[in-house]
Amino acid sequence: ISGALSGVLAASRFLFAIARDNLLPQPLEDINIKFETPHWAIIITSVAMAICILTLPVKDVAKLASGFQIMVLIALNFSVIILRNANFEHDWYHPKFKSPLYPWMQIFGIISGGILVFVMGEKAILGGLAAVVIGVATYYIYGKKHYQMSTTPFQTFCQMLSNSTAAESKLHHAAFHAADLGGSNHLTLKExxxxxxxxxxxxxxxxxxxxxxxxxxxANGYIDIDEFLDMLENDILEEA
Known part of the structure; x- marks a missing residue:
């Protein structure tokens, strides 16, 4: 049970993050006003996991899930290598962390992950292949049509700037609080x-x-008042 619960929490965040990149439908990135969690992503993940648990042997579910997760980790290691080698061509990528023993640690992760999936047997291999097939299919069926390539990152919030006039500032505050239906001092996408x-x-x-x-x-899934005012002060709207 504990494994299933942790799986729901982890897997639902995959859907949430992917939806934020326009690779899955918009509702999956919606944040619940009361609980501040991606409720639709959690519901879908919970239903899918419940179906697997009820219809498949527990050992098979464990191996399928393990193979799926290991394949995700292999993809993450590939991503680190690709991004680190492409950072000179993409000025938006400036990681603030260092990866120990790069790229050997990532290469080890890729090779050892592949070996581990193979050793775990047929079910784990099927789980790994499922991760690849689902990812590719999702991209070509939905994501490719909606994803917008950008060469700039989300702007880093440096400081809060006041608006040019008091009247304009008051109007911006009023629009923010009028849209904040839950009174939570932050806005979901719809708000x-x-x-x-x-x-x-x-x-x-x-x-x-x-x-x-x-x-x-x-990148927490909602907009607070500082981010809202900073957006209006900068050129984000003009760049759209």
């Missing part, structure tokens, strides 16, 4: 769109989401 529309900004749905993610400088 964020309502706030921008109240300020007479009109964009497509994809543009709204792109602005939302750029304004969300701490």
């Amino acid at each position: 964020f769109i309502s706030a921008l529309k109240a300020l007479k900004f009109e964009f497509t749905n994809d543009e709204y989401r792109d602005i939302f993610h750029k304004a969300d400088t701490d």
Whole structure:
């Protein structure tokens, strides 16, 4: 039971993060106003896990899940190598952490992960292949049509700047708090769109989401008042 619960929490965040990159439908990145968790991602993950537990032997579920997870970790190691080698061509990638023994640690992770999946047997191999197939299929069926390549990162929140006039600042505060239906002092994506529309900004749905993610400088899934005001002060809206 504890393993299933931890799996729900971990796997649901995969859906949440992927949806933030426009690779899955928008509802999967919605944050519950009360609990501040990605509720739709958790619900879908819970249902999928419950079906597997009820219809498959526990050992098979464990091996399938392990193979799936190991394949994800292999992909992460590949990603580190690719990003570190491409950072000179993409000025948006400036990692603040160092990876010990790079790239040998990542190569070891890729090779050892592959060996581990093979040693675990057929079920683990199927789980690993499922991770690849699901990922590729999701990208070509949905993600490729919605993903917008960007060469710049979400802007780092440096300092809070006041608006040019007191009247404009008051209007921005009013729009934020009017859209904050839950009184939580932060905006979900839907509330964020309502706030921008109240300020007479009109964009497509994809543009709204792109602005939302750029304004969300701490990448926590919602916009607080400082991020909202900083977005209006900078050129994020003009870049959309």
